[in-house]
Amino acid sequence: MEFPVSTSASFSPKAALLEEYALVARAMSSPARLSILEQLAQGERAVEALAERTGLTVANCSQHLQQLRRSGLVTSRRDGKAVIYRLSDPKTLDLMDLLRIVAERNLAQVERILRGLSGGEEAPEPVSRADLATRLAEGSVTVLDVRPADEYAAGHIPGALNATLADLDKILPMLAPNTEIVAYCRGPYCVYAHQAVAALRTRGLNARRLEGGLPEWRKDGRPVLMASP
Secondary structure, rough: OOOOOOOOHHHHHHHHHHHHHHHHHHOOHHHHHHHHHHHHHHEEEHHHHHHHOOOHHHHHHHHHHHHHHOOOOEEEEOOOOOEEEEEEHHHHHHHHHHHEEEEEEHHHHHHHHHHOOOOOOOOOOOEEEHHHHHHHHHHOOEEEEOOOOHHHOOOOOOOEEEEHHHHHHHHHHHHHOOOOEEEEOOOOOOOOHHHHHHHHHHHOEEEEOOOOOOOHHHHHOOOOOOOOO
C-alpha cells in the first residue's frame, strides 16, 4: 500500500531539517555572537564577564546569548543569582574553525587583513599541535601565551610563558635567540598570535604561531595547567 507524500513545505521532513540547520547558521551570522563563542571556548563565563570582554552591554549580550542558546550552541547553569554560560558541544570549535578556513580560502579581504597583521609579509606556516607537543617533550621550543593574564591563569599549555602584546619587550631577555618561539592565543578567530609573531620577527627572533589555540589543544586531550594562586 502506498501512502501519499505531501508536497507542502510545512510537512516536508527535509524542509524541517534545513530550517533547524539554518537556525545554527543564523546564530553564527553575527560578529558579536562569534566573539561570544570565542570567549566561551576559553571556559564558562557569566553574562557580565562576557559583556565586558566583548564590549557589549549586558542587555545586548544577554539577547545574543539567548539566540545562541536557542540554536543549541550554548547552554547555561545557575550559580546563586548568576547565570553561567558554556559551549554545549566541543564540536562547535570545529564549526568555528571550518568557518575560518572557508573564509580564508575564498575571501580576498580576509587574506588582505591577515597579511596586514603580519606587516604586509606572508606569514610563516603555523606549527601543528602534534609537532609542538613533540618539541615540548624535547625542550626544543619556547611557547608564548599572548592572552590576558586571567585567561592564562585559568588554563595554559604547560611551560608556556605569558605576555600580552604590550608586554613583549619586557620578556625579550627571557627568550633564547636560537630557539624557535611558538605563540598561541584563543583559537580560530584570535589575532594576538599573528601580531605577536610579526612583532617578534621584526626583532630578529624566529617565531611562528600555533595552529589553533588553547581550546583546540585542550580538545585534543593534551595537558593544560592552571597558574598557582
